[in-house]
Amino acid sequence: MTHARTPGTDAGTPATSVPPPAARTAARRAAGRPAAIVDPYSSGTFFAPSFRAAGIPTVAVLSRAEVLTTYADSWHPEDFDEVIHYDGDPVPVVERLRALDVRCVVAGSDPGVELADVLAAELTPELANVPALTAARRDKGEMAAAVAAAGLPVIRQICTDRAEEVAAWLVREDLLGRDLVVKPPRSASTDGVVRIPQGTGWREEFAAQLGHPNQWGVVNDRMLVMEYATGTEFVVDTFSSHGRHTVTDVTRYQKVDNGRHMAVYDAMEWLAPEDPLVAGLVEYTVGVLDAVGMRFGAAHVEIMLTADGPRLVELNARPHGGGQPRFCRHATGDSQIDRTVRAVQHGGARPVPESYTLLRNMLVVFLISQSTGVVRNAEVFDGLAKLASLHHAAVQVHNGQVLEVTRDLLHTLSLGFVVLAHEDREQLWADYAEVRRMERQLRLDGD
Numbered sequence: 001m002t003h004a005r006t007p008g009t010d011a012g013t014p015a016t017s018v019p020p021p022a023a024r025t026a027a028r029r030a031a032g033r034p035a036a037i038v039d040p041y042s043s044g045t046f047f048a049p050s051f052r053a054a055g056i057p058t059v060a061v062l063s064r065a066e067v068l069t070t071y072a073d074s075w076h077p078e079d080f081d082e083v084i085h086y087d088g089d090p091v092p093v094v095e096r097l098r099a100l101d102v103r104c105v106v107a108g109s110d111p112g113v114e115l116a117d118v119l120a121a122e123l124t125p126e127l128a129n130v131p132a133l134t135a136a137r138r139d140k141g142e143m144a145a146a147v148a149a150a151g152l153p154v155i156r157q158i159c160t161d162r163a164e165e166v167a168a169w170l171v172r173e174d175l176l177g178r179d180l181v182v183k184p185p186r187s188a189s190t191d192g193v194v195r196i197p198q199g200t201g202w203r204e205e206f207a208a209q210l211g212h213p214n215q216w217g218v219v220n221d222r223m224l225v226m227e228y229a230t231g232t233e234f235v236v237d238t239f240s241s242h243g244r245h246t247v248t249d250v251t252r253y254q255k256v257d258n259g260r261h262m263a264v265y266d267a268m269e270w271l272a273p274e275d276p277l278v279a280g281l282v283e284y285t286v287g288v289l290d291a292v293g294m295r296f297g298a299a300h301v302e303i304m305l306t307a308d309g310p311r312l313v314e315l316n317a318r319p320h321g322g323g324q325p326r327f328c329r330h331a332t333g334d335s336q337i338d339r340t341v342r343a344v345q346h347g348g349a350r351p352v353p354e355s356y357t358l359l360r361n362m363l364v365v366f367l368i369s370q371s372t373g374v375v376r377n378a379e380v381f382d383g384l385a386k387l388a389s390l391h392h393a394a395v396q397v398h399n400g401q402v403l404e405v406t407r408d409l410l411h412t413l414s415l416g417f418v419v420l421a422h423e424d425r426e427q428l429w430a431d432y433a434e435v436r437r438m439e440r441q442l443r444l445d446g447d
Contacts, residue, residue, distance in 0.1 A: 034059045034081060035344055036097055036105045038116040041071035042321040044108020046337045048079035054345045057081045059100060061093060063115045070215060071109065086115060094122050104344045106297050107318040111216050113138045117317075120296070126242075127344075129317070130293025137292050137317040140185040140224055147312050150291035152284065155304070155311045157226030159185050161210060163203055166225050175199065179228035182206055187214035195228060231306035233313060234277070235268075236285040237320045237328070239339040239352065243295045245286050246352045248336050249320075249328050250278050253302075256368070264406050265366040267432060270331045272358040277305065282355075284310040292317075298336035323394075327419050330391060331362040360421050363428040365435045367395065367415040369403040373444025380441045387431040389422035403444060 034057040037047045048058040060080040065087070067075045077083050082100075086093050097105070097119060104127045107116035117137065120128035129137065136146035141159025148154045158169045170176050180196040182205045191214050196202045206223050213219050233253040239246050254267040271278055285301045292315060300320045302313035319325055325335035339352055378397045384390055395416040397403070406415065418435050420428045 032056065033101045033103045036061055036100075036102045036119065037108045038105065038119065039063050039071075039110075039112030040080075040108035041067070041074045042109045043319040043323055043325050043337070044112075045074045045076060045079075046319075046323075046325055047106065047108060047340070048076070050337050050341045051344075052079070054341050056103065056341070056345060059084060059097070059102065061086060061097075061105075061112070061115065061119070063112050064217070068111070068215075068217060090115070090118055090122075094119060097123055104296075106340060109318055109321070110138075110316060111218075113317045127296045129295050129297065133293030137294065137315065138186060140183070140314050141222065142185075143292060143315055144312065146293075147288055147291045150287060152287050152291060153309060153311060155226050155229045155313075157224055159222050159224045161222045163206055166202070166206065169225075170199065173227070175227055181224075181226050181228050182209070183224050183226075184209060184214045184218075184220045185222055185224045186218050186220070187216060191215040192220070229304045229306055229311055229313075231304045231311075234271075234281055234303050234305060235320065236281055236301045236303060237324075237336055238285065238289060238294075238299045238301065239297070239336050239343070240289060240294050240299065241296055241343045241348060241352060243290075244352070245289050245294070246339065247273075247282055247285075247355050248334055248339060249332055249356055250275070250281060264368060266368065267366065268364040269428075270328075270358060270362045273355045281305070281310055284312075288312055288315060298340060322417075327362060327364065327392070330421060331358060331360060332356045333359055360423055361425045361428055362391070363389075363420045363432060365418045365420065365432050367397070367417060367435075367439060368406045369415060369442075369444075370405065371444055371446075372404050373402070373446030375399050375401045375403060376443045376445055377441070380438045383438055384418060384435070387418075387420065387434060389420040389424075389427050389431045390418070391421040392419040394418075397442070 035051045036059045037044060038061045040047055040060050051058050058080050060083045063086050065085060084093055084096055102123055104124050105116050105120040107113045114134055117129055117134040121131045133146060135142040144154045144157055156173055158166055160166060177198055180199050180202050182196060182202055183193040192209055194205050196205060202225060209220050210223050235251045237248045239248055250271045251268050252271055256264050256266045281303055284303060288301060289299060298319040300316040303310045304313050319336045325337045328335040334356060342350060343352060375397055376399060378399045381395050384393045397415055420431050422428055
């Protein structure tokens with residue numbers, strides 16, 4: 001079982017800048033110019049310790065007054081020399097960061113992507129992405145349009161606030177009666193992603209989400225409707241510097257339908273760079289990164305490999321979430337966090353490797369609840385300790401807990417996951433089967 005750390009300060013403090021004790025601040029600043037991390041949540045929480053280990057102080061910039069509940073467990077204000085709150089006006093934030101002479105500005109999680117772009121363009125233009133394409137790095141509708149404009153194939157889709165535009169588009173694209181997907185353009189973690197079998201009921205789902213806030217508190221002012229693409233989904237994680245794109249890892253997703261909820265995460269496996277599928281995925285990814293104006297920083301690129309070739313699912317201009325960088329470090333000896341820190345520390349004096357080496361096979365197994373009820377025998381997961389390939393267990397299930405049907409990645413992570421690593425790939429999948437066996441034994445009152 002894992003336990004959440006308690007934040008050291010009130011995340012909703014309205015002050016613009018919340019420094020720690022003066023003596024500690026002075027000692028850290030003596031180390032030199034700080035790095036600024038915007039919304040250092042999820043995997044972005046690894047930036048501060050890694051920069052500190054490299055002798056670089058850190059400053060947090062929060063894009064909203066309060067930390068979203070989703071991110072509360074990953075917010076560690078004690079890791080930062082200073083916490084700056086953005087209230088909608090970037091000028092005071094820019095002035096404070098300029099006074100601190102920041103080395104770089106990076107996004108730690110999705111809500112901070114656009115603010116990080118604005119700040120980096122103003123303060124560290126040599127370590128910034130193309131300002132005119134900021135929307136294409138956050139909004140999935142703008143993203144697909146930019147990739148298509150660059151001449152790359154994309155999944156057919158439309159992003160609008162008008163149902164009649166969708167209806168006309170379905171006729172024009174000959175998609176009537178075909179499976180569709182409806183999702184918000186400015187969310188993440190499969191939030192609001194709904195499969196519409198044979199296109200029946202797309203209007204109802206479109207209307208149900210339009211005008212309502214997603215899990216990040218962003219109002220869905222438009223909705224994305226797209227054809228349902230079949231194939232295998234992959235992730236290419238990258239780090240870019242001065243427009244040169246490098247690959248830190250390639251992973252393959254295994255997803256399942258859980259009732260009406262599509263794209264529920266089942267497993268994620270690291271691929272060796274010499275795998276025959278990797279070269280084509282990387283080539284397509286580089287085109288996507290160029291199309292959306294990525295020039296500096298980490299990106300998490302999800303791609304569906306269809307019968308017609310790779311197609312972009314979405315790009316996230318921040319590190320791979322869910323704590324993946326620390327597991328990637330075990331699998332490959334490197335990560336997006338590590339490459340970012342080295343690039344900032346050495347100012348480009350040391351070359352960043354183009355690719356990666358798979359040191360050991362690695363598989364993440366995501367726990368899934370197929371029903372709703374109260375947990376009565378969480379001890380079934382005690383057997384995880386006996387798995388030959390167990391690397392890390394982050395199981396959040398406990399007796400008395402009320403579980404809901406798993407419908408998206410955030411619900412998956414609320415249950416937990418198991419990380420397996422071993423020289424023998426067959427051992428990984430044998431242990432995967434054991435995890436699923438334990439999961440099936442879980443008893444829920446109310447089943």
